Amino acid sequence: MAEVLFYHLTESRLEDALPPLLEKSLERGWRVSVHLGSEERLAALDAHLWTFREESFLPHGSDMAAHADRQPVLLTLSREAANSATVRFVADRAELPVLEGVERLVLMFDGHDQDQLEGARAQWKSLKSDGHELTYWQQTEDRRWQKKA
Numbered sequence: 001m002a003e004v005l006f007y008h009l010t011e012s013r014l015e016d017a018l019p020p021l022l023e024k025s026l027e028r029g030w031r032v033s034v035h036l037g038s039e040e041r042l043a044a045l046d047a048h049l050w051t052f053r054e055e056s057f058l059p060h061g062s063d064m065a066a067h068a069d070r071q072p073v074l075l076t077l078s079r080e081a082a083n084s085a086t087v088r089f090v091a092d093r094a095e096l097p098v099l100e101g102v103e104r105l106v107l108m109f110d111g112h113d114q115d116q117l118e119g120a121r122a123q124w125k126s127l128k129s130d131g132h133e134l135t136y137w138q139q140t141e142d143r144r145w146q147k148k149a
Contacts, residue, residue, distance in 0.1 A: 001130075001131055001132045001133065002099050002102045002103060002104060002105045003103065003104045003105070003132070003133050003135075004105045004106075004107065004127050004132045004133065004134045004135070005104065005105070005106045005107070005134075005135050005136075005137060006107050006109070006120060006123075006124060006134065006135070006136045007021075007106060007107065007108045007109070007137050007145065008109060008111050008120070008136065008137065008138040008139065008148075009108060009109065009110050009111055009139060010111040010112075010138060011139040011140070011141060011142075011143045012139065012143050013110075014045075014091050014092070014108060014110070015044075015045065015048050015052070016143075017108065017139070017143070018034070018045070018089065018091070018108065019048075019049060019052045019053070019058060021089070021106070022034070022049075022058060022060075022073055022089075023056065023058060025073075025087050026058075026059075026072055026073065030085075030086060030087045031072060031083050031084060031085045031086060031087070032072065032073045032074070032083075032085050032088070032089065033073075033074045033075075033076055033081035033083060033085035033087075033088045033089070033097065034073065034074070034075050034076070034088075034089045034090075034091065035076055035077070035078070035079070035081075035088060035089065035090045035091070035094040035095070035096075035097050036075060036076070036091060036092045036094050037077075037091075037092035037093040037094040037095075038077075038092065039077065041092045042062060042064075042075050042076075042077060045075060046060070046061075046062055046075055049073075049075075058073065059071070059073065060072070060073035060074070060075060061073075061074060061075070062075040062076065063075070063076040063077075063078060063082045068082035068083060069082050069083055069084070070083070071083045077094070078097075079095055079096070079097045079098050080097070080098055081097065081098075084101070085102075086101060086102060086103045086104070087103060087104045087105075087106070088102055088104070088105050088106070089106045089107075089108060090105065090106070090107045090108065091107075091108040093115065093116060093119060096123065096127075105127075105132075107120060107123060111138075124136075134149075135147060135149065136148045136149040
């Protein structure tokens with residue numbers, strides 16, 4: 001069973017919160033996929049990850065480009081991960097990815113979007129009933145993550 005973490009965005013946008021989490025994942029040697037809900041969001045996040053901070057480089061690519069299987073961080077619209085990621089992030093109302101071989105699933109949702117809140121609640125219930133270990137993290141005012149459940 002995958003370890004499942006729910007990340008409730010209350011103080012920042014996905015574009016601000018996701019890059020540091022991806023950096024930490026790469027520091028730990030994990031292969032990562034980021035599952036998104038639209039081509040527009042994928043393209044915007046792809047561009048943002050190249051420029052989000054001047055002093056850093058976050059190697060990534062999308063499954064719409066060549067060599068998707070070689071990417072340490074893969075942006076995708078698919079439920080599969082061409083790079084065999086064992087850590088999968090889900091955002092932007094994307095469908096849950098295939099969990100076979102996944103060690104960690106991170107669901108990020110915007111606390112100011114009622115549809116995303118309801119979707120996260122439904123995913124919590126479904127994943128809990130499937131026997132996954134779930135934790136819930138919420139942003140504090142200073143944009144740190146605090147474990148709530």
